[in-house]
Amino acid sequence: MIKILxxxxxxxxxxxxxxxKLAIYFSIISMLFSLILVFxxxxxxxxxxxxxxxxxxxxxxxxxxxxxxxxxxxxxxDVQIQNVDNSAFxxxxxxxxxxxxxxxxxxQQTLQENFxxxxxxxxxxxxxxxxxxxxxxxxxxxxxxxxxxxxxxxxRFDWQFGIGGIxxxxxxxxxVLGFFAITxxxxxLTSIACILTVIGYSINDSVVIYDRIxxxxxxxxxxxxxxxxxxxxxxxxxxxxxTASTTLISLLALIIYxxxxxxxxxxxxxxxxxxxxxxxxxxxxxxxxxxxxRSKKQEV
Numbered sequence: 001m002i003k004i005l006x007x008x009x010x011x012x013x014x015x016x017x018x019x020x021k022l023a024i025y026f027s028i029i030s031m032l033f034s035l036i037l038v039f040x041x042x043x044x045x046x047x048x049x050x051x052x053x054x055x056x057x058x059x060x061x062x063x064x065x066x067x068x069x070x071x072x073x074x075x076x077x078d079v080q081i082q083n084v085d086n087s088a089f090x091x092x093x094x095x096x097x098x099x100x101x102x103x104x105x106x107x108q109q110t111l112q113e114n115f116x117x118x119x120x121x122x123x124x125x126x127x128x129x130x131x132x133x134x135x136x137x138x139x140x141x142x143x144x145x146x147x148x149x150x151x152x153x154x155x156r157f158d159w160q161f162g163i164g165g166i167x168x169x170x171x172x173x174x175x176v177l178g179f180f181a182i183t184x185x186x187x188x189l190t191s192i193a194c195i196l197t198v199i200g201y202s203i204n205d206s207v208v209i210y211d212r213i214x215x216x217x218x219x220x221x222x223x224x225x226x227x228x229x230x231x232x233x234x235x236x237x238x239x240x241x242x243t244a245s246t247t248l249i250s251l252l253a254l255i256i257y258x259x260x261x262x263x264x265x266x267x268x269x270x271x272x273x274x275x276x277x278x279x280x281x282x283x284x285x286x287x288x289x290x291x292x293x294r295s296k297k298q299e300v
Contacts, residue, residue: 016233016281017226020289023282027171034178041181046188047080047126049135052094053103056121061087063115065259071114076107088121138192142173145196149203153210157293161210164287168206168279169199176272185264194268201247202276205240206284212236213285217293225292229285237281244277 047054059068065081068089072079080092093103104123111118146169154162173195180187212232220228251273254266 013230014234014237015230017230017286017289019282020286023286027175027279027283030178031171031174034174034181037178037181043177043180043187044184046186046191047092047094048188049132050094051126052092053107054122054124054126055091055093055104055107056084056088056123057091057111058088058119058121059115060117063087065089068115072107072110075110134189138189141192142195145199146170146173149199153203153207156207157210157214160288160291160293163291164284165203165206165210167287168202168284171279171283172198172202172272172276175275176268179268179271180264183267185268188264190262190265191268194265194272197269198272198276201273202279202284205243205276205280208236208239209233209280209285213288214293225289229288233281233285240277240281244273247273 057068065083068091069079069081072081072091076093078094082090082092084090091107093107108120146166149169150162150166153165176195176198179185180191185191209232212235213229216223216228216232223231248270251266251270254262255270258266
């Protein structure tokens, strides 16, 4: 399969630059639409941001996460459960207009009716103030990652490459947020990790193409920039397709077999990786046409 894909795109001559205007307009519209969704529809904030109950329990070794999930989900519709280790589990529940102590007692009573020898490692409450702090720290992490990546691209290549790279990353981050908003997938701390994963993957793809563009700029200093960018994208296309395909297959396995806890992360990352592949080809590279690294004026 890998050999077939490599041979299929080895000598490709796709005119990507012919669609640069359409791609950039489409991307700008997608970003605006995503921002409108986030601000007016909002995100489905998880317990990490909206607040709720966190209970860590230890059960006898003959019980597994499915047993615990079946017991609690029959009574509590919004419960989330994840493994801590072989016998310990973390239970997350939003308050949903219920008093904190009443909800904890309800959960404890349900557990005691169905399991024996339960040990409670911790019972915590995440309040709205803590959730706000986590949101701010998540935004700070994203901003710092953007700044660091832009500095890296500018130092390694030139400022023109930095503009293309950061615009592609902003596009990816904003559209992924829009994806969370339109699908209603839960947005929590793992969602921040999802966005960071996507922009890391996207900039890695862009750097591969940028390396080839810089190499071709030295080899062919007089070639038309439009043709040079096309040649560079096509020469790295087999690598781009192979990397994206293997990553997406791995994420598909997580979507199918990862369970409820990883579902939001897996689906959003799957979408983000596909989006990052698109942006590295149709955004970060074509933008160089408008910011010529050779400082020559190009007509749009």
